[in-house]
Amino acid sequence: xxxxxxxxxxxxxxxxxxxxxxxxxxxxxxxxxxxxxxxxxxxxxxxxxxxxxxxxxxxxxxxxxxxxxxxxxxxxxxxxxxxxxxxxxxxxxxxxxxxxxxxxxxxxxxxxxxxxxxxxxxxxxxxxxxxxxxxxxxxxxxxxxxxxxxxxxxxxxxxxxxxxxxxxxxxxxxxxxxxxxxxxxxxxxxxxxxxxxxxxxxxxxxxxxxxxxxxxxxxxxxxxxxxxxxxxxxxxxxxxxxxxxxxxxxxxxxxxxxxxxxxxxxxxxxxxxxxxxxxxxxxxxxxxxxxxxxxxxxxxxxxxxxxxxxxxxxxxxxxxxxxxxxxxxxxxxxxxxxxxxxxxxxxxxxx
Amino acid sequence: xxxxxxxxxxxxxxxxxxxxxxxxxxxxxxxxxxxxxxxxxxxxxxxxxxxxxxxxxxxxxxxxxxxxxxxxxxxxxxxxxxxxxxxxxxxxxxxxxxxxxxxxxxxxxxxxxxxxxxxxxxxxxxxxxxxxxxxxxxxxxxxxxxxxxxxxxxxxxxxxxxxxxxxxxxxxxxxxxxxxxxxxxxxxxxxxxxxxxxxxxxxxxxxxxxxxxxxxxxxxxxxxxxxxxxxxxxxxxxxxxxxxxxxxxxxxxxxxxxxxxxxxxxxxxxxxxxxxxxxxxxxxxxxxxxxxxxxxxxx
Amino acid sequence: xxxxxxxxxxxxxxxxxxxxxxxxxxxxxxxxxxxxxxxxxxxxxxxxxxxxxxxxxxxxxxxxxxxxxxxxxxxxxxxxxxxxxxxxxxxxxxxxxxxxxxxxxxxxxxxxxxxxxxxxxxxxxxxxxxxxxxxxxxxxxxxxxxxxxxxxxxxxxxxxxxxxxxxxxxxxxxxxxxxxxxxxxxxxxxxxxxxxxxxxxxxxxxxxxxxxxxxxxxxxxxxxxxxxxxxxxxxxxxxxxxxxxxxxxxxxxxxxxxxxxxxxxxxxxxxxxxxxxxxxxxxxxxxxxxxxxxxxxx
Numbered sequence: 003x004x005x006x007x008x009x010x011x012x013x014x015x016x017x018x019x020x021x022x023x024x025x026x027x028x029x030x031x032x033x034x035x036x037x038x039x040x041x042x043x044x045x046x047x048x049x050x051x052x053x054x055x056x057x058x059x060x061x062x063x064x065x066x067x068x069x070x071x072x073x074x075x076x077x078x079x080x081x082x083x084x085x086x087x088x089x090x091x092x093x094x095x096x097x098x099x100x101x102x103x104x105x106x107x108x109x110x111x112x113x114x115x116x117x118x119x120x121x122x123x124x125x126x127x128x129x130x131x132x133x134x135x136x137x138x139x140x141x142x143x144x145x146x147x148x149x150x151x152x153x154x155x156x157x158x159x160x161x162x163x164x165x166x167x168x169x170x171x172x173x174x175x176x177x178x179x180x181x182x183x184x185x186x187x188x189x190x191x192x193x194x195x196x197x198x199x200x201x202x203x204x205x206x207x208x209x210x211x212x213x214x215x216x217x218x219x220x221x222x223x224x225x226x227x228x229x230x231x232x233x234x235x236x237x238x239x240x241x242x243x244x245x246x247x248x249x250x251x252x253x254x255x256x257x258x259x260x261x262x263x264x265x266x267x268x269x270x271x272x273x274x275x276x277x278x279x280x281x282x283x284x285x286x287x288x289x290x291x292x293x294x295x296x297x298x299x300x301x302x303x304x305x306x307x308x309x310x311x312x313x314x315x316x317x318x319x320x321x322x323x324x325x326x327x328x329x330x331x332x333x334x335x336x337x338x339x340x341x342x343x344x345x346x347x348x349x350x351x352x353x
Numbered sequence: 354x355x356x357x358x359x360x361x362x363x364x365x366x367x368x369x370x371x372x373x374x375x376x377x378x379x380x381x382x383x384x385x386x387x388x389x390x391x392x393x394x395x396x397x398x399x400x401x402x403x404x405x406x407x408x409x410x411x412x413x414x415x416x417x418x419x420x421x422x423x424x425x426x427x428x429x430x431x432x433x434x435x436x437x438x439x440x441x442x443x444x445x446x447x448x449x450x451x452x453x454x455x456x457x458x459x460x461x462x463x464x465x466x467x468x469x470x471x472x473x474x475x476x477x478x479x480x481x482x483x484x485x486x487x488x489x490x491x492x493x494x495x496x497x498x499x500x501x502x503x504x505x506x507x508x509x510x511x512x513x514x515x516x517x518x519x520x521x522x523x524x525x526x527x528x529x530x531x532x533x534x535x536x537x538x539x540x541x542x543x544x545x546x547x548x549x550x551x552x553x554x555x556x557x558x559x560x561x562x563x564x565x566x567x568x569x570x571x572x573x574x575x576x577x578x579x580x581x582x583x584x585x586x587x588x589x590x591x592x593x594x595x596x597x598x599x600x601x602x603x604x605x606x607x608x609x610x611x612x613x614x615x616x617x618x619x620x621x622x623x624x625x626x627x628x629x630x631x632x633x634x635x636x637x638x639x640x641x642x643x644x645x646x647x648x649x650x651x652x
Numbered sequence: 653x654x655x656x657x658x659x660x661x662x663x664x665x666x667x668x669x670x671x672x673x674x675x676x677x678x679x680x681x682x683x684x685x686x687x688x689x690x691x692x693x694x695x696x697x698x699x700x701x702x703x704x705x706x707x708x709x710x711x712x713x714x715x716x717x718x719x720x721x722x723x724x725x726x727x728x729x730x731x732x733x734x735x736x737x738x739x740x741x742x743x744x745x746x747x748x749x750x751x752x753x754x755x756x757x758x759x760x761x762x763x764x765x766x767x768x769x770x771x772x773x774x775x776x777x778x779x780x781x782x783x784x785x786x787x788x789x790x791x792x793x794x795x796x797x798x799x800x801x802x803x804x805x806x807x808x809x810x811x812x813x814x815x816x817x818x819x820x821x822x823x824x825x826x827x828x829x830x831x832x833x834x835x836x837x838x839x840x841x842x843x844x845x846x847x848x849x850x851x852x853x854x855x856x857x858x859x860x861x862x863x864x865x866x867x868x869x870x871x872x873x874x875x876x877x878x879x880x881x882x883x884x885x886x887x888x889x890x891x892x893x894x895x896x897x898x899x900x901x902x903x904x905x906x907x908x909x910x911x912x913x914x915x916x917x918x919x920x921x922x923x924x925x926x927x928x929x930x931x932x933x934x935x936x937x938x939x940x941x942x943x944x945x946x947x948x949x950x
Binding site for chain 2: 196198199200202203205206207209210211212213214215216217218271
Binding site: 070117120121123124125127128129131132135136138139142143144255259262263266305306309310311312313315316317318319320323324327 | 692738739742743746748749750752753754756757758759760761763764765767768772878881882884885889917918919920921923924927928930931934935
């Protein structure tokens with residue numbers, strides 16, 4: 003896309019941003035597998051990648067297309083169970099497993115997105131809870147989905163493709179990383195391409211969009227399909243690379259809220275917001291439990307830490323909505339701008 | 354589909370100016386069974402609950418005509434625009450766009466019928482730039498699917514280039530060129546109104562519905578907007594329905610005026626006829642009738 | 653269907669209707685706030701939990717029943733005021749969806765706070781209402797459910813007459829109908845908002861006590877919102893009458909479905925059945941059963 007239709011916010015820092023992304027990617031691909039501790043990968047990076055992808059998927063729907071969903075975790079579950087069953091029953095190669103899991107989640111997403119054609123706002127948000135409860139119930143009640151595992155908890159099989167098995171920690175990490183990178187790139191292109199107009203038009207003023215001929219219904223359903231597909235893949239990463247088990251309880255309403263909070267705290271309608279939000283959601287509880295251990299000598303019991311986390315996270319949401327509705331992404335923007343002007347001052351001073 | 358001829362790429366303002374007659378004549382012969390009538394309303398009635406917003410409203414708009422609809426607050430002006438653009442469903446009556454008659458026009462079909470509108474309280478998309486807002490008026494015509502766009506296939510790229518050329522042209526015409534990359538929400542109100550006009554014009558409509566285009570504008574901006582409306586009609590040859598509150602503007606600008614009061618047409622004619630109509634003076638100007646009439650005569 | 657099966661169906665339906673009243677009770681807390689603030693207050697369930705936990709903990713600490721009730725009432729009022737001050741006022745003039753998301757965060761804060769203060773263990777709550785079923789014409793009705801429904805109805809009547817006949821209530825209605833006009837005629841919006849949040853706190857307390865006596869006072873009490881939401885959607889967010897009718901409808905259909913459809917699909921459908929009913933109705937009537945028809949201005 004050339005100049006006239008681009009989003010201005012994306013342009014001034016384009017070069018710097020591109021460079022920053024490359025540096026982060028280089029670190030993530032080369033340094034992390036070689037030097038990161040087992041704990042860093044298992045407890046931080048793997049959940050971070052899955053959460054980022056889920057946040058990205060929801061952001062497409064809520065941030066860009068303006069349709070609030072409270073059922074994200076259900077679509078993660080659909081992706082995870084679909085991948086498990088495609089592997090188990092059809093023995094599909096890995097890329098096809100991902101693709102089919104995404105397509106299954108997209109199809110389910112479209113079905114539960116249908117109410118959005120008639121309902122708006124709160125009514126829609128509430129109706130997405132139907133997906134949350136129905137899908138969780140479905141996987142709980144019907145043993146077929148979990149291959150009649152007596153406990154209901156499946157251990158996810160090791161993924162493999164073209165002679166590579168993703169059994170080590172590092173290989174699982176690299177698999178998750180590459181999936182996230184590819185999808186993020188596609189989403190970035192999608193939301194900065196012509197589709198941006200359709201999405202934002204529907205979000206900002208549905209009536210005007212309809213009158214000028216933006217295909218409102220198609221835009222909404224596309225958003226539901228793509229968002230659910232991406233969240234479904236996030237579910238695959240969550241179950242196969244991070245937890246390596248699958249159970250319906252892992253995809254409950256709290257998980258859905260977590261994903262929504264990632265999108266809000268990170269910054270709605272931004273791609274990097276999902277990553278910033280996911281980083282916060284993953285790192286913050288670790289900091290809190292370590293910090294309390296350090297300050298209170300011996301630390302609080304696990305239950306108290308968990309409740310405190312809940313309170314602080316809930317308060318963080320409120321504070322962000324009040325003080326910085328554009329989320330961490332906007333804060334990062336300000337920091338970048340300030341650093342730049344500082345840097346410019348220093349170089350000018352030297353010259 | 355009768356709307357087909359209307360969705361031909363709209364001629365650009367400059368080129369259109371050369372031969373507006375021939376073009377509209379061609380269009381007419383293809384899709385107009387009724388010679389020279391762009392829109393016809395017959396017996397439109399609409400009620401909300403017990404309140405009758407429109408009672409048996411009938412009038413027509415000719416090709417290339419600026420047609421004002423005036424009336425005091427609550428006369429049903431906005432309801433009328435919303436019925437024409439399909440946002441409200443009339444309880445009774447027929448709307449004929451070009452050659453096609455409807456009991457209710459599906460809003461999504463409006464661009465295909467060559468109808469574009471603006472809104473009383475701006476209906477722009479604050480999250481988009483000026484250029485993107487204008488481009489949204491062309492979305493309905495986009496042929497390349499989203500995935501072709503995503504992969505940046507050559508045809509999709511050509512389509513984008515074409516769109517951009519059109520945006521520059523229309524922006525130049527309305528004095529918006531320098532603002533194209535800005536977020537529309539950062540523009541002053543008057544310019545936002547222009548952006549909305551640009552968005553309505555970019556697809557080259559045959560009928561433009563302007564719902565209070567002057568509302569909230571300063572004196573100078575009103576003059577500019579009036580000039581734009583006239584230029585649009587003169588150079589593009591399209592028909593304009595002008596819903597207005599400001600009588601002064603309407604008198605100078607329109608060819609014919611419909612006056613609504615309590616949802617009924619109480620007068621219909623040239624500005625001169627309407628200005629002299631005692632019914633209009635009573636309904637529209639109320640107690641101050643005498644003074645305001647002399648004012649209107651003077652203007 | 654023979655006579656006994658019929659009686660059984662009636663019994664199920666009556667049980668459903670009675671629990672429907674309890675759903676309606678929670679839903680009314682939402683309606684009160686929605687009507688004045690335009691917010692779907694997701695934290696209503698957390699308030700129910702907070703109220704019940706506070707009350708039961710006071711009683712367990714040997715505070716007399718009546719005093720505990722008064723103290724909890726005061727605390728709920730203060731909580732409502734605090735929410736109005738710290739969350740709603742700074743977010744005034746923001747989109748309803750933003751406010752909704754803020755109440756999601758608020759729900760986490762209140763849930764976490766309630767359990768941090770009073771602990772996470774399950775408390776039994778005995779309101780002194782007998783739970784023995786009694787028989788009318790061959791059907792058994794739970795005494796507790798009947799009393800609970802009666803209390804809920806009484807509360808609804810009190811609230812309705814408050815809003816219909818008192819000065820404060822009337823000004824509340826004025827705000828609900830037209831915020832700008834209400835400001836223009838000099839109604840003090842903040843005070844009214846505070847009053848409404850307090851009222852919502854009272855409703856939460858009553859709901860918390862009744863539900864708490866039924867299910868035990870524990871975290872899952874905050875999940876009664878999930879039961880109330882379909883009721884709300886079905887009845888229309890702004891209608892108290894709608895909440896009651898929808899509550900009855902959903903309570904009865906849910907119980908009947910659980911008994912007659914449940915066995916064929918493995919049971920446990922009450923978690924989502926209400927949503928399906930609500931969605932089905934909404935697809936036909938998007939404004940709900942009693943909500944105002946949405947007429948947008950353009």
